[in-house]
Amino acid sequence: KMKHIIMDVDTGHDDAVAIALAGGLNDEIIIDGFIATAGNQIREYTLENTLNLTEALEMEAPVFAGSIGPLLRDRVLAGNIHGANGFEGPVFEKRKKKECMGNGIRWAIDHVLSHPGEITFVSVGPWTDLAVCLKSDERFASSLKEIVLMGGAVDHPGNVTPSAEFNVFADPEAAEIVFDSGVPITFFPLDVTLKLLLTQEVLDKVKKLPESRYKNIFLASMGFYVPSLLKAHGEMPAMHDPCTIAYLYDPSIFKYSYRPISVETKGDKTYGKTIGGKEDKNSTTKMAVDVDTDKFWALFFKAVKNLV
Secondary structure (H helix, E strand, O other): OOEEEEEEEOOOHHHHHHHHHHHHOOOOEEEEEEEEOOOOOOHHHHHHHHHHHHHHOOOOOOEEEOOOOOOOOOOOOOHHHHOOOOOOOOOOOOOOOOOOOOEHHHHHHHHHHHOOOOEEEEEOOOOHHHHHHHHHOOHHHHHOOEEEEEOOOOOOOOOOOOOOOHHHHOOHHHHHHHHOOOOOEEEEOHHHHOOOEOOHHHHHHHHOOOOOOOHHHHHHHHHHHHHHHHHHHOOOOEOOOHHHHHHHHOHHHEEEEEOOEEEOOOOOOOOOOEEEOOOOOOOOEEEEEEEOHHHHHHHHHHHHHHOO
16 A cells, blocks of 8 residues: 655755655655755755755645754754755756645645545654644644654663754754654654665665665765764764664564653753653654664665666
C-alpha cells in the first residue's frame, strides 16, 4: 500500500538526501506536500532550497512556507554547519517553481482532516509546524496515521549542547507538544543516526554512477558538507534525516525501543534534552536504536538510480 506523507523540512544537506530518497522510492512513498520551516537557516533560505531541489529532481509535490521561528525561545540556526544559505555547494538554474500560496500549516491541517488515518507527518527540522498543527485543531492528532521524526538525543550526548540535539533544542516546547500528542511516533535520535555515517567508499561509488538529475547535486552538496563536518566535529556526515524515509520504505533496516519520552523545557543547563523512560511495549513512542548500514546504503543506491 502506498504511503502518503507530508515532509516538513529545513532543507540543508541531509534534508536534501531525505527528499531525494523519498523521490527515488516513489513506488511506495507519495509526497503529498512539503512545508519549509526555519531551522538550519532562516525560512527564506530553507524555502528557496526546497523549491530549487524539488524542481531539479522534477518532483511535483507542492511546497508551502511554514514557521519563521520557534514557539517561545529565541531562534537558533546552523549556518556554521550548512553554510550561508543553509545548503551550500549545489548551484541551481534559475527557478520556475513557485511556493504555493497560503499557509503551510493550515494546508497540512486541512489535508490530514480530509484523509483521516492515511497521512504520515515526517518532520526532519525543528518540530514547530507539527506542534502548531496539533494545537490548532483537536482533530488533527487523531486523524494522523503516524508521526516520523528526526531529532533528540536520549542516551547519547547532544550536538548543540551536552544535553540537546539541534532539532529539539531549536524548539523544545514544540517537541514537548509532539511527544505528548498520543499519536504513534517513530523517531530517530542521535543515538542511531550517528551510527550511519557517509563513507569515502560511498562517495566513490556515487562518482562512478551514470549521470543523473541527483548525482551532481549530491556530490556538490557533500563537497561542502564533508569538510564542514570534519572541521566542526572531526567526523564524516551522518545521514540523520534520511533515516525517516528509509524507515517508511523498509522498517527492518532499524531496531527499536518502545519508551515514553519527555523534553526538558525548564533547566538552564539541560534545556532541550530528550529524556527516555523505561522500556514499555505499550508506549506509543518508538525510538530507533540501531541500524543495518548495508541495507540502508543498498536502499540509498536504489533510490539514486531511480532519479535518472
